[in-house]
Amino acid sequence: MATDERLEILRKMHELRFFENECDRLFRQGQVKGPTHLYQGQEAVSVGVCAALRPGDTMTCTYRGHGATLAMGAPLDKTFGEIFGKAGGLCGGKGGSMHLTDAGVGALGSNAIVGAHLPIANGAAFAAMRRGTGAVHACFFGDGSTNIGTFHEALNLASLWKLPVLFICENNLYGEYSPRALTTPIERLADRGISYGMNSLRIDGNEVLTVKEIVEGAAERARSGEGPTLIEAMTYRHQGHSRTDPAPYRPDGELEEWLERDPILLLEGVLESDGVGADDLTRIREEAEKAVADARDTALAWPDPELDERFDHVWAS
Amino acid sequence: MATDERLEILRKMHELRFFENECDRLFRQGQVKGPTHLYQGQEAVSVGVCAALRPGDTMTCTYRGHGATLAMGAPLDKTFGEIFGKAGGLCGGKGGSMHLTDAGVGALGSNAIVGAHLPIANGAAFAAMRRGTGAVHACFFGDGSTNIGTFHEALNLASLWKLPVLFICENNLYGEYSPRALTTPIERLADRGISYGMNSLRIDGNEVLTVKEIVEGAAERARSGEGPTLIEAMTYRHQGHSRTDPAPYRPDGELEEWLERDPILLLEGVLESDGVGADDLTRIREEAEKAVADARDTALAWPDPELDERFDHVWAS
């Protein structure tokens, strides 16, 4: 992979990180209402996956979906705008943090019902298959989501019909406040692919270049009609489940260990050892930081939706 | 196992068979209304499983549940009565063929929603575990039912909490008119236990003595706190899915092959080779046939429910 491409990947990861830091700050200041589920620490997964996609591919994700939506290419300002509930937000303020949609870039919606988008992902993939577009669909969900019925039904059907869908399980060790062992009798979630005869693997979700490479392979399989893949990407969320969660349930030292494997640091390390200069790395980071700050200011200045706008877009006809 | 016990098992299998043959006949004559899903050919599964249970154990099953309900010990006449919609039926005519309950013998209800009783089974097992009764719960369902969400959720929770429940998958090769391969991307459904770290096995479901022995072992594990078992019992239904289905989708010769492995013939063969005389076998068969005919006549003579009875038992209080 060319250095430029890798620098763009780094930039995207920085953008996601700064974006979430800003959300956190603004929420804590009470400037923004509603729940929020932040993504710091998991950036390598969605950035790596989406870097492996092509125009025309589609994506669905969860309420913890700021990262995946940005990684697909949604603009920073409109994404902020939606989370701020602004008229200029991606969804005119109707969706909010848990419901980001940018159809233009293939981001078909984040979903606040655990597991609900897995069957929907199949549908987008089915359409691509029927029309022979060669597109794939990337579907993000968490470890805890693998215990709900839709996971089972969706993976079964996807495998049966060889749908071009990539099931990306972001295993961040917790579902809300519950560690995996409290809810799930097996440790390796990729093993659940056996139930569906599905190509399945567990990967290091903090190594963005690995993620990209693995997903390129899986996408290639999917595009050529060989069916879906289940990818369990091991990662960690640096924050609590949502802004009201200080995460007291974490064992001592766990966060610190994962901070050492911060996906941004890991990529910077790779780039440095490949000869990229520290100033280049700093420049990328600062540019990203500024882009995020600018987008935030832009979006904050947008007007709130008019009250009557709440009646729009219930019906198409 | 003593010969007497095995003869009682044979008697039970005959009763189930004659019972279903009678249902078939009466339905075809239009004497009985409503759908019906017959069990001929699968008798070894429920008779074998229930022979391994103890008083106090409980059971749930599907709309194809005449057999399992009788195998638990529900009386022939009241079971007929329910299917005939009689006031004296197990459920006063409110339930019918798809909803047989005989709480007194631990038959907690057949269910007409595919998969819905698997979570319910967990609950009965949970109660036994909490109260330390040592009871287990046997939950019957079909191969096609392993594709619905409740299967996944129920097996996951059962394994996690080590519930004393036996998940008996009666793999009769079809879900309604669909052969397994049309709906399920793997052939060995017992492999689905891997997703839950659950003890799982596939067995010959037409060998009643094998079924009983295997289930005794699994029940013992469950009673001693080692958790649930998934048992895939390979078997075959001699009839179509329901009375309106002539089963045109069966490959030529398939039924004939399975008829050669009729579970009643198989058990009779074992008994014969163990020295049981043909006259004893005939006597058992004829007694069963008569018991079924008598029960049928008894039940047919019962009155229909009074119209006002339909308002009873909605509420407890």
Place this chain on the structure above:
Amino acid sequence: MAEVTYKEAVNRALADALAADPDVFVFGEDIGAAGGVFKTTAGLQERFGRDRVLDTPISEQAILGLALGAATQGMRPVAELMFADFAGVAFDQIVNQLAKYRYMSNGQISVPVTIRLAQGIGGGFAAQHSQSVENWFLNVVGLKIVVPATPADAYGLLRAAIADEDPVLFFEHKGLLNDKGQLEDDPQPVEIGRAAVVRQGSDVTIVASQLMRARALEAAERLAAESISVEVIDPVTLVPMDIATIGAGLERTNNLVVVQESSAGGSWGATLIARLIGEYFDSFDSPPLLLAGDETPIPFAHQLEQAWPPSADRIVDAVRGLLGAAAPAAG
């Protein structure tokens, strides 16, 4: 013009929609190779192939989610729930996903999904396979709800549903599948959201859909013999409800009876009455009456099941009572 059954009308609508638009596909449990448990999809897979008429696993959530996802890409999925009661196992996909998808995206994404559901009492299917579940969805904004009673409506509304940009729940009544009626040789879509005045009358307006429509008509005939003139209106669509047509009927007769198969709580009948009483308060000479199914789950035994929903007898008695009571006030 030809005589066809309700079932044939559904089948023909599916076939015509499949033939007319490559984006249409039809899928569900046992609907392909076997042609469906009620044979409404018979022959479609032979004609249109396994790519467009698909059998699925027993996975209602996966079925409806796939429909939604494919619709986001502009396809026009027609998903079947074999029995309407099974909507329970996929309820989230209908009420939290399908109904809200467009709105949450601020109109970026349309989801032109049609869900076909076979509902209703009468087959001895007992409590879990006999419900008319149209009312489960009334409090969820974003779904159109269609309840045809005749072959012509079944055909025309199914074509309209498939062509509609919004999600439509299309309820086929199991008790009507073999009913016969006329269908044009070149039948056209029927507009969603229009009630039909199916019998003229001046003394009382009865609103009744699906299985209850014929009972209302039967009651009307019998009442005519007593010189009571009954108007019968079939709402045909429950959401959006054609208040104008029904309100106009009420203004002609000043007496209203709503007859529905399901129980009263949270029903379309109750909703309709609450709305009409608000908007047409002065048009009522007598209290509006809601005749509904019993306040129990549906029992199995034949006689109990038959007794459960309103009968023509009950309708006749109710109208007599109503007009008897209303007469003094009107006189």
Place this chain on the structure above:
Amino acid sequence: MAEVTYKEAVNRALADALAADPDVFVFGEDIGAAGGVFKTTAGLQERFGRDRVLDTPISEQAILGLALGAATQGMRPVAELMFADFAGVAFDQIVNQLAKYRYMSNGQISVPVTIRLAQGIGGGFAAQHSQSVENWFLNVVGLKIVVPATPADAYGLLRAAIADEDPVLFFEHKGLLNDKGQLEDDPQPVEIGRAAVVRQGSDVTIVASQLMRARALEAAERLAAESISVEVIDPVTLVPMDIATIGAGLERTNNLVVVQESSAGGSWGATLIARLIGEYFDSFDSPPLLLAGDETPIPFAHQLEQAWPPSADRIVDAVRGLLGAAAPAAG
């Protein structure tokens, strides 16, 4: 007598029920170690142990099914659905299983299950986490539905729900969790099925529950300044609905406004109006009014969300309009 929050009242009811009866157990997602996302179950696991206060996987169908199965054996499960909206993913277990289990068995089996569901608008949770979903269950016979608005009712009804032999859906309103009220030192169960007259008045009866109750009371205060005397009744239980108490109120005031948070279609408000107009036709001086949430999914943006359900302003305006319109007829 002590001042407690609604949330504390729920917590205390659970603790008292657990202490009183070894067959009671409490379970759901993150309710144990973490004490629940709304902290209604805080401290219970420490006190009663992991055998009686259990964390579950994200498996709502498994949760409710387990409750039902354990109840068949005489246990008294209290299951939590973290957000009421999640009832969608386990709807079958509620409507086709729990509601019908007793009936289908002809009374052989009782299922004394309590399901706690946190519902309601106001937290900026958007379309899938803000609904008042009580109406989804109205057309399903066999479920009691309870909607407490005060700490005392929350305590007393939760105790009654857990003691009830029938399944009860117990809706906690997220917007009321931190509301304060008085609770007896030795609080007792409150009978399910009784409405409460919470303000006397003679000109109009407003029926309002949960979040709308305080808005109705606020409107009543403001209208009192205009010499309009408003009675406010909280139905408290939606099924069975206490028609007698509400009907008696209507007979005192002859004017009725029902205020509910959710949309109108298939709602308890519409059901109540349809029933009252049938039974108390001559008691209405003016058309009964249903004030309801907008006919849209619930939007996210703060102002849009605030505008969605009826406000005290809207109630005041509606009553003014109603009485203005009614006055000539009454005079």
